[in-house]
Amino acid sequence: MKNMLTILFSVIIVKGFAQSNILPAPAQKETIALTHATIHVGNGEVIEDGAIVFSNGKITAVGKSADVNGAKIIDCSGKQIYPGLILSDSQIGLNEIGAIRSERDDDELGELNPGVHALVAYNTDSKIINTVRSNGVLLANIVPDGGIISGASSVMQLDGWNWEDAVYQKDNGIHFRMPSLIPSPENNAEDRLKNAYNQIDEVRTFFREAKAYLAEPAHTVTNIKFEAVKGLFDQTQTFFVHCEMVNEMMIAVEFAKAFGFKTVIVGGTEANKITDYLKQNNIGVILNQMHTLPVMQDDDVDTYAKLPYQLQQAGVLYCINDFDEMNRGRNLMFNAGVAVGFGLTKEQALQAITLNAAKILGIDKQTGSLEAGKDANIIVSDGDVLDIKSGNIGYAFIQGRQLNLDNVQKQLYERYKTKYGIGK
Numbered sequence: 001m002k003n004m005l006t007i008l009f010s011v012i013i014v015k016g017f018a019q020s021n022i023l024p025a026p027a028q029k030e031t032i033a034l035t036h037a038t039i040h041v042g043n044g045e046v047i048e049d050g051a052i053v054f055s056n057g058k059i060t061a062v063g064k065s066a067d068v069n070g071a072k073i074i075d076c077s078g079k080q081i082y083p084g085l086i087l088s089d090s091q092i093g094l095n096e097i098g099a100i101r102s103e104r105d106d107d108e109l110g111e112l113n114p115g116v117h118a119l120v121a122y123n124t125d126s127k128i129i130n131t132v133r134s135n136g137v138l139l140a141n142i143v144p145d146g147g148i149i150s151g152a153s154s155v156m157q158l159d160g161w162n163w164e165d166a167v168y169q170k171d172n173g174i175h176f177r178m179p180s181l182i183p184s185p186e187n188n189a190e191d192r193l194k195n196a197y198n199q200i201d202e203v204r205t206f207f208r209e210a211k212a213y214l215a216e217p218a219h220t221v222t223n224i225k226f227e228a229v230k231g232l233f234d235q236t237q238t239f240f241v242h243c244e245m246v247n248e249m250m251i252a253v254e255f256a257k258a259f260g261f262k263t264v265i266v267g268g269t270e271a272n273k274i275t276d277y278l279k280q281n282n283i284g285v286i287l288n289q290m291h292t293l294p295v296m297q298d299d300d301v302d303t304y305a306k307l308p309y310q311l312q313q314a315g316v317l318y319c320i321n322d323f324d325e326m327n328r329g330r331n332l333m334f335n336a337g338v339a340v341g342f343g344l345t346k347e348q349a350l351q352a353i354t355l356n357a358a359k360i361l362g363i364d365k366q367t368g369s370l371e372a373g374k375d376a377n378i379i380v381s382d383g384d385v386l387d388i389k390s391g392n393i394g395y396a397f398i399q400g401r402q403l404n405l406d407n408v409q410k411q412l413y414e415r416y417k418t419k420y421g422i423g424k
Contacts, residue, residue: 022130022407024161028400031055033068034380037076042083042354042369044347052081054376057399062370074395082350082385083370084138084377084398086357087329088286088321089240089266092129092140093122093156107146111199112206114174114228116151118144122163130407132330133158136379136393138403139168140329141361143175143240148199149206150175152228153240155361157377157398169363173238173264174229176203176255178248182295200251207232207259235262238362240286244269244295253281264360268318269295272307275314284317284360289324290335302342308352309343319357320349337386349386376400 032054039047039062051066052059061067097103105121122142132140138158144151152171160166179196183189210226213219214233231237239261241252249265256263265271268285271278278285287307294303311318320339322332336349344352358368367377378397383390396403417423 022404024124024159024165025398025401025403028055028057028376028397028402031060031071032397032400032402033066033071033073034076034081034378034395035068035073037079037081037380039081039370040083040347040350041371042351043371044351046347050081052370052378054378054397054400057376057401059370059372059374059376059378061372076380076395078382079394080381080383080385081370082136082379082381083354083368084379084396085136085332085353085385086319086361086368087132087137087140087332088319088357088360089143089153089288089323090140090321090329091143091145092132092158092329093124093126093142094118094144096123096126096128106144107150108144109146111147112149112203112225113144113147113151114149115224116144117154117171118142118151119154119156119163119167119170122154122156122166124160124162124166127408128328129158131409132328133396133403134393134405134407134410135330135333136381136385136391136396137329137332138377138379138396138398139363139367141172145177148177148179148203150177152237155363159398159401159403168366169361171231171237172362173240174232175240175242175266176252178241178243178252180244181247181251182245204255204258207255211259232261233259235260237262238360239263240266242266246270246273249274249278249283253277253283256281256283268307269299269303271316271318272310272314275311275316278316279314282317284319285311286319286321286360287311288321290320290322290338291324305338305342308336308339308349312344312348317356317359318352319360320352321357333385333391334388337388340386346384346386 033051035051039050050064053061053066091106094106095104108116141153141155143153153173155169156166157168179199210229213226232239244267264284266286267288271285290304320336322329322335336353340349355368358364367375376397379393380395382392385391
């Protein structure tokens with residue numbers, strides 16, 4: 001008991017005092033030019049010894065001959081410039097310390113919760129946010145959990161005083177957590193599968209009723225849950241289906257066909273087995289995990305590492321994510337680096353965590369690549385951002401605002417390095 005109290009007291013101390021000097025960045029006031037760098041545009045193009053110019057939060061020029069007159073020049077000789085990285089499925093800002101219930105605000109009671117909005121629970125004071133953006137992750141799709149239909153996700157920029165400041169795209173999609181249809185030798189496997197199919201039928205019935213409700217010219221009573229999924233039917237929102245196996249993904253595609261939903265698979269362990277089917281039905285895939293064992297015992301141990309290359313070869317739109325509960329998104333770029341070891345080129349891997357992610361989340365007109373007219377979401381690395389040794393982020397900008405890249409882990413490192421005289 002005494003040890004537990006000590007741990008809790010330590011957590012309170014760290015949360016109360018750490019990072020209090022890290023403030024949201026002010027709006028961009030002057031034109032900035034990053035010069036003499038290798039620029040990775042994010043769409044496969046690489047510009048050697050190039051410059052990128054941005055003003056009022058927007059990129060105005062990119063290339064070897066970009067006009068830098070009148071701009072504040074930051075010499076980036078020998079460095080690499082990339083688009084800001086994007087987490088496509090995350091609970092950052094919703095789940096601070098998983099073992100403490102009061103630190104989690106990621107789910108609601110009930111099974112059908114389409115009216116839940118993750119963005120209003122987003123905590124801009126989360127200590128995790130700064131550690132993630134120090135690695136170059138500037139945007140994250142914040143996703144609710146719980147129930148079968150968990151609610152609406154929103155894309156948030158990892159800088160802001162409150163959720164209203166941080167929101168980048170509000171309520172971009174509704175999340176359906178497919179009940180598991182993985183075969184199992186356990187005694188009650190038949191009952192479990194029967195229950196899973198019954199839950200899927202409940203969701204199908206819900207959308208049928210919602211479609212009929214939304215087709216009515218006027219309503220005597222407003223149904224909040226049906227109103228919450230209106231964007232799925234007019235395709236202003238995406239239907240994110242969390243599932244892994246072939247039969248689960250085929251049910252997701254059936255939903256897309258039946259209701260006209262713009263659909264994305266989240267997980268997709270067996271997506272390589274139905275690539276033609278996914279491409280034919282224009283289904284995108286978010287690959288959530290890279291460093292984990294496969295679902296089925298007879299699958300290759302490197303199943304997840306090979307998936308990006310297999311989907312790339314098949315022409316399926318996909319992106320790479322990092323949903324691991326331990327590193328909370330900070331290894332996103334290294335997951336992409338692993339995929340390079342299994343067939344992707346470096347530019348394809350970069351695109352999988354930038355432009356592809358932006359396309360899947362519906363924000364590719366605003367961000368995801370370094371092109372004139374897009375938001376100045378930019379990171380500058382000492383070396384290859386996909387490499388754990390050289391990918392040190394020196395500068396980061398969200399809509400042209402230069403971020404403070406400090407975080408509690410860096411502060412503690414400096415504190416104890418000084419205390420013990422390390423490096424003197």
